[in-house]
Amino acid sequence: MGYTAMQGGLSAIKAAEDLVRRRTLGRRRHALDPSEVAEKMSLGVDRVMSEGGLYDPAAAAVALVQAEGDLHEASFIVRAYRSTLPRIAYSIPTDTGEMRVLRRITPAFQFAPGGQLLGATRDYTQRLLDWRIAEPGSFAEDQAEPDACRAEPPVFTRIADLLRAEGLLPAPNESSPEPDDITRSPIVFPASRSARLQTLARAETGSITAFGYSSMRGYGTFAHGTVAELRVGLIPFRIRHPYTGQPVKVGEVQVTEAEEFTISPHRHPNAEDVEQFALGYGLVFGQNERKAIAMAMLDRQLAEGGGAMASQEEFVLMHIDGIEATGFVEHLKLPHYVEFQSILQGMRRRRDRHAATTTEREAALV
Amino acid sequence: MNSPWVLRVDGLGKRYGRGCGLCSKNTGPLAGANSCANCGSILACTNVSFDLLPGETLGIVGESGSGKSTVLRCLFLDEEPTWGSAYLSGFHRGERDIFTASPPERRELRAATMGLAYQNPGAGLNLHITAGGNIAERLLNVRVRSVAEIRDRAGYLLRRTEVPHDRMDDIPAHFSGGMQQRVQLAKVMANNPSVLLLDELTTGLDVSVQAGVLDLVRELQEQLHIAMVVVSHDLGVIRLLAGRTMVMKDGQVVESGLTDQVLEDPHHPYTQLLVASMT
Amino acid sequence: MSSVATLVAQNVTPGRGAYNFGFLDETTKREVRRALLKAVALPGHQIPFGSREMPVARGWGTGGIQVTLSILGPDDTVKVIDQGADEGVNAWNIRRLVTDTSGVPTTTDSREATIIQTRHRIPETPLRDGQVLVFQVPMPEPLRMVEPSERKTRAMHAQADYSRAWVYLYEDVVRRGEISHATGYPVMVAGRYLLSPSPIPRWDVPKLNMADGLYLFGAGREKRVYAIPPHTEVVPIDFEDYPFYVESFPDRKCQKCGAEAVYMNEVVLDDGRHAFTCSDSGYCDSRLTGGVE
Numbered sequence: 001m002g003y004t005a006m007q008g009g010l011s012a013i014k015a016a017e018d019l020v021r022r023r024t025l026g027r028r029r030h031a032l033d034p035s036e037v038a039e040k041m042s043l044g045v046d047r048v049m050s051e052g053g054l055y056d057p058a059a060a061a062v063a064l065v066q067a068e069g070d071l072h073e074a075s076f077i078v079r080a081y082r083s084t085l086p087r088i089a090y091s092i093p094t095d096t097g098e099m100r101v102l103r104r105i106t107p108a109f110q111f112a113p114g115g116q117l118l119g120a121t122r123d124y125t126q127r128l129l130d131w132r133i134a135e136p137g138s139f140a141e142d143q144a145e146p147d148a149c150r151a152e153p154p155v156f157t158r159i160a161d162l163l164r165a166e167g168l169l170p171a172p173n174e175s176s177p178e179p180d181d182i183t184r185s186p187i188v189f190p191a192s193r194s195a196r197l198q199t200l201a202r203a204e205t206g207s208i209t210a211f212g213y214s215s216m217r218g219y220g221t222f223a224h225g226t227v228a229e230l231r232v233g234l235i236p237f238r239i240r241h242p243y244t245g246q247p248v249k250v251g252e253v254q255v256t257e258a259e260e261f262t263i264s265p266h267r268h269p270n271a272e273d274v275e276q277f278a279l280g281y282g283l284v285f286g287q288n289e290r291k292a293i294a295m296a297m298l299d300r301q302l303a304e305g306g307g308a309m310a311s312q313e314e315f316v317l318m319h320i321d322g323i324e325a326t327g328f329v330e331h332l333k334l335p336h337y338v339e340f341q342s343i344l345q346g347m348r349r350r351r352d353r354h355a356a357t358t359t360e361r362e363a364a365l366v
Numbered sequence: 367m368n369s370p371w372v373l374r375v376d377g378l379g380k381r382y383g384r385g386c387g388l389c390s391k392n393t394g395p396l397a398g399a400n401s402c403a404n405c406g407s408i409l410a411c412t413n414v415s416f417d418l419l420p421g422e423t424l425g426i427v428g429e430s431g432s433g434k435s436t437v438l439r440c441l442f443l444d445e446e447p448t449w450g451s452a453y454l455s456g457f458h459r460g461e462r463d464i465f466t467a468s469p470p471e472r473r474e475l476r477a478a479t480m481g482l483a484y485q486n487p488g489a490g491l492n493l494h495i496t497a498g499g500n501i502a503e504r505l506l507n508v509r510v511r512s513v514a515e516i517r518d519r520a521g522y523l524l525r526r527t528e529v530p531h532d533r534m535d536d537i538p539a540h541f542s543g544g545m546q547q548r549v550q551l552a553k554v555m556a557n558n559p560s561v562l563l564l565d566e567l568t569t570g571l572d573v574s575v576q577a578g579v580l581d582l583v584r585e586l587q588e589q590l591h592i593a594m595v596v597v598s599h600d601l602g603v604i605r606l607l608a609g610r611t612m613v614m615k616d617g618q619v620v621e622s623g624l625t626d627q628v629l630e631d632p633h634h635p636y637t638q639l640l641v642a643s644m645t
Numbered sequence: 646m647s648s649v650a651t652l653v654a655q656n657v658t659p660g661r662g663a664y665n666f667g668f669l670d671e672t673t674k675r676e677v678r679r680a681l682l683k684a685v686a687l688p689g690h691q692i693p694f695g696s697r698e699m700p701v702a703r704g705w706g707t708g709g710i711q712v713t714l715s716i717l718g719p720d721d722t723v724k725v726i727d728q729g730a731d732e733g734v735n736a737w738n739i740r741r742l743v744t745d746t747s748g749v750p751t752t753t754d755s756r757e758a759t760i761i762q763t764r765h766r767i768p769e770t771p772l773r774d775g776q777v778l779v780f781q782v783p784m785p786e787p788l789r790m791v792e793p794s795e796r797k798t799r800a801m802h803a804q805a806d807y808s809r810a811w812v813y814l815y816e817d818v819v820r821r822g823e824i825s826h827a828t829g830y831p832v833m834v835a836g837r838y839l840l841s842p843s844p845i846p847r848w849d850v851p852k853l854n855m856a857d858g859l860y861l862f863g864a865g866r867e868k869r870v871y872a873i874p875p876h877t878e879v880v881p882i883d884f885e886d887y888p889f890y891v892e893s894f895p896d897r898k899c900q901k902c903g904a905e906a907v908y909m910n911e912v913v914l915d916d917g918r919h920a921f922t923c924s925d926s927g928y929c930d931s932r933l934t935g936g937v938e
Contacts, residue, residue: 084668
């Protein structure tokens with residue numbers, strides 16, 4: 001009957017895989033070099049690490065090559081790889097104030113201690129398609145060192161601390177409870193802030209940007225906040241030594257951190273305490289500034305609550321994960337003929353019943 | 367021992383906000399406010415007590431913000447009261463405060479023992495399931511499991527509330543406000559509740575429609591002898607329906623008695639003003 | 646690009662690419678088994694678990710796969726079906742994940758299997774004592790059709806507040822003259838919890854009641870497992886005057902094995918005619934090779 005779901009499932013899969021492999025290898029019969037991808041498509045690699053929830057640039061670069069550049073697919077491969085790795089230890093909380101800063105801007109002040117450090121950004125570059133990239137040897141004479149910032153990256157005071165010193169921002173809650181772990185216990189509602197932030201940190205970049213954007217356009221609890229600080233840099237990663245119990249630095253991860261000042265719309269007119277800003281927080285793996293900013297916005301939206309979509313915890317947190325969303329949407333490609341047969345039977349049964357009653361009615365009229 | 371009342375309310379009160387030592391001085395009819403000027407808390411109602419006798423209708427009258435709807439919402443367990451207790455003769459023989467009921471007991475009380483018709487029919491109905499389906503929900507709650515039985519009962523209730531039979535399978539979102547209100551009445555009546563709570567039933571309806579709805583409630587009173595608490599800002603409605611009346615202002619009861627007495631011989635200046643404004 | 650087996654063989658980078666028996670690490674498997682024990686102890690109750698990402702997409706059976714891999718031992722024999730068929734591409738993909746990471750034997754004969762993983766069918770041959778049927782579940786929440794909020798549906802389950810599910814059926818009767826809900830028909834388990842049996846056709850629903858085998862349900866994306874232990878009462882919700890019924894295939898015979906009274910696949914041939922075959926391919930095969938009546 002020539003229907004592939006009935007026979008030859010395995011050979012069909014193998015043939016499909018073979019076609020994919022040919023595409024991955026291309027006419028030159030070799031896959032892209034993942035180390036070159038990691039170096040030159042680092043923002044894509046960063047997205048894969050962030051959405052995949054695993055800090056491993058080498059693995060993310062392999063995934064990106066394997067997925068033919070599909071960022072969703074690459075993140076998914078990385079997440080699946082993550083499931084095979086036993087959890088050996090939990091890291092000790094890191095104060096991101098220790099960050100070795102590669103880029104740091106503060107839109108809230110013209111000048112702040114440490115100054116504005118633009119770093120590597122396209123923000124103020126005209127986005128003109130540069131055809132020279134396609135011409136071999138175009139940049140041969142460019143002798144610049146790849147590491148523009150050879151000096152030791154600086155460490156800066158946080159902008160938020162300036163306002164804390166003035167009493168305009170609450171001190172960080174030092175007595176935070178042990179954070180939830182959404183990879184081990186599924187999120188429950190109402191969600192803890194740690195569960196919220198973890199979910200947002202792994203969110204799909206496009207989805208989180210759209211949710212954040214909707215909150216700015218009026219489908220949110222307040223129009224918009226002020227980005228206090230956006231920084232990209234390296235933070236130390238420490239665990240407790242299994243024998244001595246002492247903190248040990250085991251590496252560094254590159255992250256993007258965004259902090260946003262907002263004013264609560266829900267302040268009571270007769271509240272007795274002094275009014276303070278609230279801080280929205282975003283932290284994501286790699287350099288991914290739009291995601292970090294959107295995360296900080298949604299952190300506040302979800303804390304304030306309200307009727308807007310972007311303020312509704314279940315709506316945002318249950319739909320923002322790219323791997324869950326694409327998986328379920330694309331599962332509609334799977335065969336559904338058993339269910340459809342059942343639906344079809346009902347439709348035919350009702351059609352026949354309708355025909356029978358129509359005939360009866362017409363017979364009665366005659 | 368059977369209690370002489372079907373519903374007893376004792377010292378009921380509801381505060382929104384954290385409250386302070388000056389709240390009681392800053393609110394109430396003497397202060398002319400229901401919110402505390404010091405801490406901003408709102409004392410929606412305080413110290414409300416009454417007994418509701420079988421077959422009796424008690425009216426609660428007052429302007430908006432007087433706390434009368436809050437009393438109903440607390441009794442229907444939509445809101446947690448801050449103070450006080452309430453007893454239903456059908457709940458643990460009237461010996462247990464309904465505010466201490468467990469979540470399943472609360473569901474049972476709301477589904478079978480009491481009925482609340484909200485001022486806004488959208489609050490009491492799902493406007494996007496059929497009128498019959500709305501009534502079915504209450505019947506299904508008490509384990510009716512036959513479509514024919516549900517439709518018989520729904521048909522009867524809709525007839526009683528003067529909703530045309532052919533609208534039973536239509537969704538209330540397509541109905542006029544008056545008809546939505548009548549469907550809501552049919553719904554709350556579905557399980558023969560022992561106490562019916564009616565919140566501003568006719569507010570917002572055309573005068574001609576109001577008369578029909580009020581006639582219907584009177585008929586239900588006369589034929590089914592359901593005990594009711596009727597909340598309204600309209601003394602005309604209260605006079606028509608209630609044998610006894612409580613007058614509320616700024617969260618407190620300022621006067622109560624037989625409706626005729628209250629209307630003929632109002633004692634409190636606010637009641638006098640209300641009565642005077644009627645004529 | 647490669648199956649797990651080739652990755653294991655290639656051992657991509659030193660120290661990487663070596664997979665544990667059953668893909669998941671042992672602590673993860675233990676965690677899933679603990680959730681399953683709880684599920685068996687509370688028939689029909691949805692148990693949250695720390696669902697892992699699998700090398701198969703969310704929504705493509707990851708819940709069932711995690712359950713299967715967590716209960717799998719070296720002595721097991723596994724059968725994997727999708728829409729009743731052993732040969733489907735998705736069934737193959739899941740089967741080779743199981744075998745590539747565990748080396749256990751597989752079968753298409755449901756009688757030989759100790760664990761059967763299924764997407765949306767229950768085999769025609771009744772399960773026997775000791776067999777486990779693992780369902781892949783896309784939407785574990787039977788109340789989702791009437792209530793989108795997880796927080797609210799959990800409270801509704803806690804209070805056994807199912808009147809809105811009944812209203813849904815009532816509305817169906819009013820609108821269509823019958824309960825049209827086709828697959829994933831909601832059932833009451835042991836008189837306590839409303840459960841979605843995953844999108845199996847109605848045909849399979851009666852097989853859930855008082856069965857000899859164990860039914861385990863895994864929903865990966867939604868992070869829930871639940872169970873129907875052997876000899877548990879499972880009743881589809883219906884009305885006295887609109888009773889539950891199953892699909893029927895009157896006068897239809899399987900074109901291959903001649904079976905009647907089985908759930909059928911309807912296929913449209915190149916000439917436009919409709920033909921019917923057993924949906925349960927393993928059952929069909931064993932009738933052809935003998936051994937099954």
